[in-house]
Amino acid sequence: MALHEPLPEALEGRGISRRRFVRFCSAMVGMLALPEHYVGQVIQALQATHKPVLVWLEFQDCAGNTESILRSADPPVAEVLLDLLSWEYHETIMAGAGRQAEAVLERVMAQDTGQYIAVVEGSIPTAEGGVYCTIGGRTALDIARQVCSHAAATIAVGACAWDGGLVRADPNPTGAVGLEEAVPGIKVVNLGGCPHNVANTAAVLVHYLTFHEMPALDQFHRPLFAYGQLIHDQCERRAHYDAGEFVEAWGDAGSRKGWCLYKMGCKGPDATYNCPTVRWNSGTSWPVKAGHGCIACASHRFWDTMSPFYKPLPSVPGFGVDVSAEEIGWGVVGGVAGLTAAHAIGSALRRKAGGPEGGAAPPPEKPA
Amino acid sequence: MARIVVDPVTRIEGHLRIEAQVENGKVTDAWSSGTMFRGIELIVRHRDPREAWLWTQRICAVCTMVHALASVRAVENALDIEVPDNARLVRNIISASQYIHDHVVHFYHLHALDWVDVTGALKADPAKTSQLAQSLSEWPKSSTTYFRGVQQRVSRLVASRQLSLFTSGYWGHPAYRLPPEADLMAVAHYLEALEFQREFIRIHAVLGGKNPHLQSFLVGGMSTSLDPNEPQAPLNPERMDFLAQVAQSAKTFVDQVLMPDVLAVAGFYPEWFALGRGPGSYLSYGAFPQGGIRDTSLYFLPRGILLHEDLSRVHPVDPEKIAEYVTHSWYDYREGDQVAKPPAEGETNPRYSGPRPPFAFLNVEEKYSWLKAPRYDDQVMEVGPLARVLVAYAAGMTEMKTAVDGVLAHFKAPPAALFSTLGRIAARALETQLLANHIVGWIGELRNNMQSGKLAIHNGEKWEPATWPASARGYGLFEAPRGSLGHWVEIENQAIKNYQCVVPTTWNAGPRDVHGHRGPYETALLGTPLADPERPLEILRTVHSFDPCLACAVHVLDAQGQVRGRAEART
Ligand code: SF4
Ligand code: SF4
Numbered sequence: 001m002a003l004h005e006p007l008p009e010a011l012e013g014r015g016i017s018r019r020r021f022v023r024f025c026s027a028m029v030g031m032l033a034l035p036e037h038y039v040g041q042v043i044q045a046l047q048a049t050h051k052p053v054l055v056w057l058e059f060q061d062c063a064g065n066t067e068s069i070l071r072s073a074d075p076p077v078a079e080v081l082l083d084l085l086s087w088e089y090h091e092t093i094m095a096g097a098g099r100q101a102e103a104v105l106e107r108v109m110a111q112d113t114g115q116y117i118a119v120v121e122g123s124i125p126t127a128e129g130g131v132y133c134t135i136g137g138r139t140a141l142d143i144a145r146q147v148c149s150h151a152a153a154t155i156a157v158g159a160c161a162w163d164g165g166l167v168r169a170d171p172n173p174t175g176a177v178g179l180e181e182a183v184p185g186i187k188v189v190n191l192g193g194c195p196h197n198v199a200n201t202a203a204v205l206v207h208y209l210t211f212h213e214m215p216a217l218d219q220f221h222r223p224l225f226a227y228g229q230l231i232h233d234q235c236e237r238r239a240h241y242d243a244g245e246f247v248e249a250w251g252d253a254g255s256r257k258g259w260c261l262y263k264m265g266c267k268g269p270d271a272t273y274n275c276p277t278v279r280w281n282s283g284t285s286w287p288v289k290a291g292h293g294c295i296a297c298a299s300h301r302f303w304d305t306m307s308p309f310y311k312p313l314p315s316v317p318g319f320g321v322d323v324s325a326e327e328i329g330w331g332v333v334g335g336v337a338g339l340t341a342a343h344a345i346g347s348a349l350r351r352k353a354g355g356p357e358g359g360a361a362p363p364p365e366k367p368a
Numbered sequence: 369m370a371r372i373v374v375d376p377v378t379r380i381e382g383h384l385r386i387e388a389q390v391e392n393g394k395v396t397d398a399w400s401s402g403t404m405f406r407g408i409e410l411i412v413r414h415r416d417p418r419e420a421w422l423w424t425q426r427i428c429a430v431c432t433m434v435h436a437l438a439s440v441r442a443v444e445n446a447l448d449i450e451v452p453d454n455a456r457l458v459r460n461i462i463s464a465s466q467y468i469h470d471h472v473v474h475f476y477h478l479h480a481l482d483w484v485d486v487t488g489a490l491k492a493d494p495a496k497t498s499q500l501a502q503s504l505s506e507w508p509k510s511s512t513t514y515f516r517g518v519q520q521r522v523s524r525l526v527a528s529r530q531l532s533l534f535t536s537g538y539w540g541h542p543a544y545r546l547p548p549e550a551d552l553m554a555v556a557h558y559l560e561a562l563e564f565q566r567e568f569i570r571i572h573a574v575l576g577g578k579n580p581h582l583q584s585f586l587v588g589g590m591s592t593s594l595d596p597n598e599p600q601a602p603l604n605p606e607r608m609d610f611l612a613q614v615a616q617s618a619k620t621f622v623d624q625v626l627m628p629d630v631l632a633v634a635g636f637y638p639e640w641f642a643l644g645r646g647p648g649s650y651l652s653y654g655a656f657p658q659g660g661i662r663d664t665s666l667y668f669l670p671r672g673i674l675l676h677e678d679l680s681r682v683h684p685v686d687p688e689k690i691a692e693y694v695t696h697s698w699y700d701y702r703e704g705d706q707v708a709k710p711p712a713e714g715e716t717n718p719r720y721s722g723p724r725p726p727f728a729f730l731n732v733e734e735k736y737s738w739l740k741a742p743r744y745d746d747q748v749m750e751v752g753p754l755a756r757v758l759v760a761y762a763a764g765m766t767e768m769k770t771a772v773d774g775v776l777a778h779f780k781a782p783p784a785a786l787f788s789t790l791g792r793i794a795a796r797a798l799e800t801q802l803l804a805n806h807i808v809g810w811i812g813e814l815r816n817n818m819q820s821g822k823l824a825i826h827n828g829e830k831w832e833p834a835t836w837p838a839s840a841r842g843y844g845l846f847e848a849p850r851g852s853l854g855h856w857v858e859i860e861n862q863a864i865k866n867y868q869c870v871v872p873t874t875w876n877a878g879p880r881d882v883h884g885h886r887g888p889y890e891t892a893l894l895g896t897p898l899a900d901p902e903r904p905l906e907i908l909r910t911v912h913s914f915d916p917c918l919a920c921a922v923h924v925l926d927a928q929g930q931v932r933g934r935a936e937a938r939t
Contacts, residue, residue: 096536
């Protein structure tokens with residue numbers, strides 16, 4: 001479809017101006033790192049008259065991912081919830097309750113089976129037969145199995161749904177696990193983060209609506225466009241790190257100058273996410289900009305693997321400071337499938353330094 | 369006689385189930401059950417108390433930041449740390465913006481659809497809607513064209529037969545009574561409020577790096593250093609301007625949209641000033657220190673207790689008198705289920721004894737909830753905006769008295785009308801307006817400090833664990849938007865030994881206690897009329913008027929001893 005064609009009526013009815021719509025589609029294509037000629041395809045897909053149905057399940061959650069969705073600026077939140085998709089089940093914000101709410105899930109599974117998108121927020125308790133989370137008298141596990149196994153695509157939003165998150169942190173009182181572990185065999189896209197960043201989620205949804213498949217994923221089934229790069233490599237304070245300019249105490253002169261937070265425990269050198277570039281709340285800020293270190297909230301099992309949060313990482317050499325890429329050897333780049341070169345080198349450095357591996361670390365053993 | 373079940377209760381945070389006995393079209397008894405449990409207090413044991421706030425903040429994101437603040441206060445209390453004035457101000461600004469955000473989202477997105485029939489908007493005359501809107505407020509988005517556009521948007525949604533979030537509402541229910549024009553205006557404002565809340569909460573992005581789950585709290589202060597001359601300082605003149613500008617826009621929205629809407633909607637449902645009456649005793653810890661944290665007499669919202677709907681006397685709060693029952697909760701106490709335990713000595717051994725899922729009904733004679741039943745001096749307390757407003761009113765806070773009396777005069781109602789479902793809604797709106805009036809000034813104070821070179825934002829004297837005593841106990845109290853919140857911490861050998869929270873929704877949504885006294889939801893539902901028990905809209909009205917947050921409400925206190933030497937493992 002050529003860009004100058006008039007906006008279909010369906011779109012005008014949603015109060016969306018042509019110019020804004022095209023701008024949004026181009027931005028999405030950029031974010032997903034797709035070639036520019038895909039803009040037309042995105043535009044076409046988003047104008048479809050029959051909207052794909054989405055159901056959003058909440059289990060052992062804090063509703064952080066729900067709140068994050070409500071912060072969507074591009075597309076505006078009302079369009080996400082009402083126009084882009086038919087957002088039919090989502091306990092925190094849906095109109096119906098009780099029987100009427102349950103009936104929606106049943107209808108969607110019957111009428112749209114194999115066609116709807118399921119989103120899961122929160123971990124799933126497995127201890128004691130799942131009694132730690134019930135909805136309408138059924139366990140979370142039971143609901144997750146049924147709803148996700150009939151979905152066309154399933155997205156786990158936030159750390160809890162991905163890998164069990166905070167609820168699963170030691171000693172994991174309720175036997176909580178992430179969705180992939182709770183319902184083995186289904187295909188899940190994991191949008192880690194605590195919570196997920198809605199900018200990424202919107203891009204994943206747009207990708208799916210356009211191509212009917214998910215964007216390229218890493219070994220944790222996270223989209224590469226969002227989880228492929230080290231925070232440290234994208235951080236606006238990086239020059240200070242390289243120059244050895246560190247905040248040494250909270251509120252000191254360095255903190256007022258925006259110096260590096262490495263010594264205050266920043267986990268940016270060991271974490272991947274596009275937080276520094278996409279930022280939060282319509283691109284307003286991110287934790288480092290507010291003067292606090294990164295806690296690696298999009299890394300695997302970060303609550304256990306990245307805490308204590310104020311303890312500095314074991315020394316991580318920066319590029320060109322005391323180890324060069326050549327010394328590590330470029331061979332490692334090819335060895336870590338799907339990750340960016342920067343991250344692969346970063347991981348290798350950390351292995352060398354004896355530090356934790358962050359995003360690439362295997363799940364730690366539970367202490368005996 | 370019939371038992372009805374509402375599960376899931378939606379448009380709340382978390383997992384709540386209501387069972388109610390209905391006779392002759394009225395609720396004769398009710399049971400409130402929290403159906404999800406995570407055990408976060410257990411998870412924070414043996415960890416560094418300085419990071420407890422990062423963990424406990426995840427108790428809830430609808431009430432993001434509230435547990436972070438209660439947590440740093442508890443640790444500061446235990447270690448005897450005073451925070452600098454700028455940290456106090458930043459915390460107050462973050463808290464006030466949380467109140468405004470939360471209350472606006474609650475009214476429009478969690479509560480309004482109990483009073484507003486979205487499909488009613490289709491029948492409205494856009495010209496008359498415009499007249500209605502202009503008669504209520506100066507808000508500029510009020511033209512006939514504007515409302516026609518909104519109406520077309522709704523009718524396309526209905527025609528597409530894909531109503532998204534509105535799919536399963538109780539549309540056409542006989543208890544809906546707004547004229548179509550009011551429905552249309554409210555739907556327009558529902559949509560506007562979605563955009564408003566997103567823009568407004570950028571205040572939290574500036575002061576906390578992100579929302580939800582801010583990341584700028586510190587034991588001893590905040591991470592948001594300020595400097596009038598450093599462009600890279602987290603807070604500088606440019607960002608102060610941004611904060612002031614966003615805060616100002618909130619004042620406009622609250623004055624011109626929220627407040628007129630609340631008054632207009634309430635005007636069509638006057639009988640709800642007599643329904644939903646709670647237990648009658650109200651608790652507020654007070655909020656927004658204007659000096660040191662210990663100087664409770666200087667709190668902007670006063671601390672106090674009201675007993676038995678008596679507004680003539682405000683009683684002092686003694687945290688020692690708080691205790692929790694598990695008589696009807698899925699936990700055991702070693703001394704048996706008859707005792708109430710204070711949080712400082714709290715104990716929780718989760719022991720589910722309900723029916724095996726899937727189940728149709730809970731066994732309400734026995735244990736039936738993951739929530740405990742907190743009591744103050746063995747009395748049931750309601751907490752939340754209504755409690756705070758009543759305590760402030762009874763304590764003679766002039767600004768609050770004027771505002772409350774204004775609303776009562778508007779409805780020609782006596783103060784007793786406030787002990788009701790609509791009383792909760794009105795109180796929440798009044799509180800929002802009060803804070804929207806003051807937040808701009810607090811941002812101004814912060815800016816003045818910055819300009820005059822008063823830059824301290826963190827007190828680092830006790831940052832290093834080596835400076836701490838071998839053991840210490842403390843608590844942090846705060847009024848979260850949904851009510852009284854307390855965290856209790858015990859620190860030993862630089863790690864958390866015990867951690868406990870007593871949370872707003874536990875006060876309000878908790879089950880019966882050893883005496884069989886109902887929790888506030890259970891009491892407030894008594895006598896609720898049900899026009900159509902198959903579609904229990906009226907139950908939602910009263911439950912939603914409390915603004916439930918169940919993720920907050922379920923917690924664990926001190927499960928005995930299964931945690932294995934975590935502190936050593938991580939040092
Ligand atoms: S991942 Fe974080 S934000 Fe999301 S539900 Fe879990 S605790 Fe909440
Ligand atoms: S250590 Fe943290 S603050 Fe410093 S450059 Fe890296 S990511 Fe940025």
